[in-house]
Amino acid sequence: MSLKRALCATTALTLCSTAALAQDSSITIATVNNGDMIRMQGYTDEFTAETGIGVEWVTLEENVLRQRVTTDITTKGGQFDIMTIGMYETPIWGANGWLVPLDDLSAEYDADDILPAMAGGLSHDGTLYAAPFYGESSMIMYRTDLMEAAGLEMPESPTWEFVREAAIAMTDKDNEIYGVCLRGKAGWGENMAFLTAMSNSFGGRWFDEDWRPQFDTDAWSETLNFYIDLMNEAGPPGASNNGFNENLSLFQQGKCGMWIDATVAASFVTNPEESSVADSVGFALAPNTGLGRNANWLWAWALGIPAGTDQEAEAKQFIEWATSKDYIQLVAENEGWANVPPGARSSLYETPEYQEVPFAEMTLQSILTADPLNPAVDPVPYVGVQFAAIPEFAGIATQVGQEFSAALAGQTSPEEALENAQAIASEEMEAAGY
Amino acid sequence: MATQHSRSAARLMMTPAVVLLLGWMLVPLLMTLWFSFRRYLPLRGGDLGWAGFDNYVRFVTSSAFWPSVQTTLILVGGVLAITIALGVLLALLLDQPMWGQGVVRILVIAPFFVMPTVSALVWKNMFMDPVNGLLAHLWRFFGAEPVAWLTDVPLASIVLIVSWQWLPFATLILLTAVQSLDSEQLEAAEMDGARPLSRFAHIILPHLGRAITIVVLIQTIFLLSIFAEIFVTTGGAFGTRTLTYLIFQRVLESQNVGLGSAGGVYAIILANIVAIFLMRIVGKNLDR
Numbered sequence: 001m002s003l004k005r006a007l008c009a010t011t012a013l014t015l016c017s018t019a020a021l022a023q024d025s026s027i028t029i030a031t032v033n034n035g036d037m038i039r040m041q042g043y044t045d046e047f048t049a050e051t052g053i054g055v056e057w058v059t060l061e062e063n064v065l066r067q068r069v070t071t072d073i074t075t076k077g078g079q080f081d082i083m084t085i086g087m088y089e090t091p092i093w094g095a096n097g098w099l100v101p102l103d104d105l106s107a108e109y110d111a112d113d114i115l116p117a118m119a120g121g122l123s124h125d126g127t128l129y130a131a132p133f134y135g136e137s138s139m140i141m142y143r144t145d146l147m148e149a150a151g152l153e154m155p156e157s158p159t160w161e162f163v164r165e166a167a168i169a170m171t172d173k174d175n176e177i178y179g180v181c182l183r184g185k186a187g188w189g190e191n192m193a194f195l196t197a198m199s200n201s202f203g204g205r206w207f208d209e210d211w212r213p214q215f216d217t218d219a220w221s222e223t224l225n226f227y228i229d230l231m232n233e234a235g236p237p238g239a240s241n242n243g244f245n246e247n248l249s250l251f252q253q254g255k256c257g258m259w260i261d262a263t264v265a266a267s268f269v270t271n272p273e274e275s276s277v278a279d280s281v282g283f284a285l286a287p288n289t290g291l292g293r294n295a296n297w298l299w300a301w302a303l304g305i306p307a308g309t310d311q312e313a314e315a316k317q318f319i320e321w322a323t324s325k326d327y328i329q330l331v332a333e334n335e336g337w338a339n340v341p342p343g344a345r346s347s348l349y350e351t352p353e354y355q356e357v358p359f360a361e362m363t364l365q366s367i368l369t370a371d372p373l374n375p376a377v378d379p380v381p382y383v384g385v386q387f388a389a390i391p392e393f394a395g396i397a398t399q400v401g402q403e404f405s406a407a408l409a410g411q412t413s414p415e416e417a418l419e420n421a422q423a424i425a426s427e428e429m430e431a432a433g434y
Numbered sequence: 435m436a437t438q439h440s441r442s443a444a445r446l447m448m449t450p451a452v453v454l455l456l457g458w459m460l461v462p463l464l465m466t467l468w469f470s471f472r473r474y475l476p477l478r479g480g481d482l483g484w485a486g487f488d489n490y491v492r493f494v495t496s497s498a499f500w501p502s503v504q505t506t507l508i509l510v511g512g513v514l515a516i517t518i519a520l521g522v523l524l525a526l527l528l529d530q531p532m533w534g535q536g537v538v539r540i541l542v543i544a545p546f547f548v549m550p551t552v553s554a555l556v557w558k559n560m561f562m563d564p565v566n567g568l569l570a571h572l573w574r575f576f577g578a579e580p581v582a583w584l585t586d587v588p589l590a591s592i593v594l595i596v597s598w599q600w601l602p603f604a605t606l607i608l609l610t611a612v613q614s615l616d617s618e619q620l621e622a623a624e625m626d627g628a629r630p631l632s633r634f635a636h637i638i639l640p641h642l643g644r645a646i647t648i649v650v651l652i653q654t655i656f657l658l659s660i661f662a663e664i665f666v667t668t669g670g671a672f673g674t675r676t677l678t679y680l681i682f683q684r685v686l687e688s689q690n691v692g693l694g695s696a697g698g699v700y701a702i703i704l705a706n707i708v709a710i711f712l713m714r715i716v717g718k719n720l721d722r
Binding site: 067070071074075092096176185186187236237238240241250255391392394395396398399401402405406409411420423424427428431432 | 475476477478479480492496497498558563564565580582584585586668669670671672673675683684686687688689690
């Protein structure tokens with residue numbers, strides 16, 4: 001008898017909770033565990049209070065997030081109503097019809113305020129498929145005190161040759177100060193993002209207009225040799241294992257003279273609570289070789305809606321909220337202007353309070369110098385500055401990244417690494433039918 | 435004694451479990467086989483039709499294939515050699531009566547309870563980091579240039595990390611075997627004037643034979659599919675790409691399910707060759 005009663009009670013409870021779930025509209029969002037996204041989660045309650053829409057978060061590390069959302073969208077799994085994706089995924093998925101077009105956002109949202117470089121990288125055929133939450137380019141972050149001690153002055157737009165001289169002058173290996181920290185960890189979003197942007201400034205590119213890989217060109221050979229020589233002379237030990245996070249920690253500990261990386265890092269290295277060198281950081285544009293292209297990239301973390309979700313309207317409401325001017329204002333009021341999501345909207349850079357943030361102007365300049373449609377000196381058949389937005393790219397670039405990482409570690413010569421890279425890329429492109 | 439009746443009842447009752455387990459194994463296996471013959475590229479729109487043996491040919495002729503098989507075998511062999519050698523040594527030590535034996539035994543088996551990802555991260559960031567790692571400080575303390583472990587000796591470093599994880603397992607199995615050894619036999623040998631080394635070689639080691647084969651068998655099965663430690667430490671760079679890692683790259687990074695599935699079929703074949711080979715040795719050893 002008691003068993004029967006217990007069963008009844010359980011059934012009733014289940015029914016109640018199911019009914020409760022059905023009443024409440026709730027959306028599930030997959031996102032990356034970056035500081036700005038974590039902050040956004042803290043403000044979710046305000047969104048729920050405003051709209052009555054509940055939000056569930058799935059927060060993952062960048063690589064894991066990529067695999068999860070890619071698997072979900074290709075298998076039409078339908079786990080998420082909003083996905084955090086980047087400039088690489090958006091045009092490809094948009095072209096496949098996997099994302100809901102964002103061409104009908106409300107007038108007060110002011111979609112025209114989105115920086116053109118960001119909107120361009122998140123569109124396919126002129127239609128926006130994901131709204132940028134924050135955008136970034138890369139720039140030089142350097143120690144002003146070490147620069148002064150070396151008797152040098154950083155120009156606003158330095159050449160690679162100057163960077164090399166300054167790096168060597170600042171290096172003091174006995175005291176564990178290394179002139180320049182650069183990405184060396186293999187991965188298409190790690191060392192290859194940096195090296196691709198760097199090769200753009202040396203006149204290199206990934207593919208020519210017939211989709212032939214270009215690692216057998218002089219431009220790539222110069223790029224890789226310069227990079228490896230520079231890192232051997234003035235880089236930290238074990239650089240071939242360093243990615244963004246490793247270099248951030250080295251810089252914050254005061255062990256790097258210069259660091260060329262994402263502009264979002266500026267708020268971390270100038271935060272006195274996290275960085276021991278917060279008061280002596282200067283900023284400059286990513287280096288060039290006088291060919292008209294700087295070694296800076298362009299990236300946005302953006303929110304997109306997978307096609308076929310039941311909660312399309314609610315998802316759009318959330319995207320409008322999270323990427324709006326009001327959200328920026330909300331964060332600024334609570335946590336100060338240095339902590340707002342940067343790089344997505346033009347109006348942010350016209351705000352007088354934001355103009356006082358030390359890295360604001362250099363971030364905007366860096367973003368504006370990157371052009372995803374014309375990233376290299378020579379014309380290219382692909383979209384993207386530090387990547388080529390084709391489905392095969394991630395797989396090829398990760399393998400190529402491993403070759404270059406091995407060359408940096410001294411296990412192969414730069415020439416051998418380039419030969420292997422050319423072979424890998426040719427093999428994969430041929431198999432993909434280019 | 436079971437009657438005809440109860441036996442068939444038992445069979446009937448076992449059926450659901452057997453069917454479930456078979457399905458559990460067969461469905462993924464058949465799907466892997468099916469996909470390995472398809473041109474399946476999720477980012478290019480999904481299943482693009484029949485591919486014949488293209489995927490198989492491409493997987494084997496790729497420049498990454500043989501190095502990855504070699505890496506897998508070195509990794510498995512290296513870890514087995516280290517864990518068995520040190521496992522025997524530790525088992526003999528732990529068998530000696532000593533003060534605080536219980537605590538020491540717990541400490542020795544502790545690494546086995548650490549998740550592979552966590553242990554790989556701890557080793558990478560706290561020990562092997564060439565700037566901030568404990569080993570780097572130690573090297574500098576003695577006036578030596580720190581070693582960039584994961585780039586200079588990447589495969590050896592991974593073998594070390596994995597061995598650290600599996601040593602407790604080997605030690606435990608071997609310790610049980612050591613404890614089951616008849617002490618009178620050893621005493622008799624000692625009285626006959628056998629030296630410690632020959633006692634070890636002629637009495638202890640043969641006695642451990644069975645335990646060692648079990649350790650080899652179980653560890654090999656797990657080590658062939660090792661993944662987390664490589665993912666966390668080197669991401670497959672510097673010649674640490676095993677067959678499993680190569681398959682992961684093909685399926686998830688290159689988004690080529692067909693090619694990866696063909697790799698998966700090769701991996702199953704390789705694992706079966708090793709398993710048959712080992713079973714024969716184990717069988718011989720256990721029959722004795």
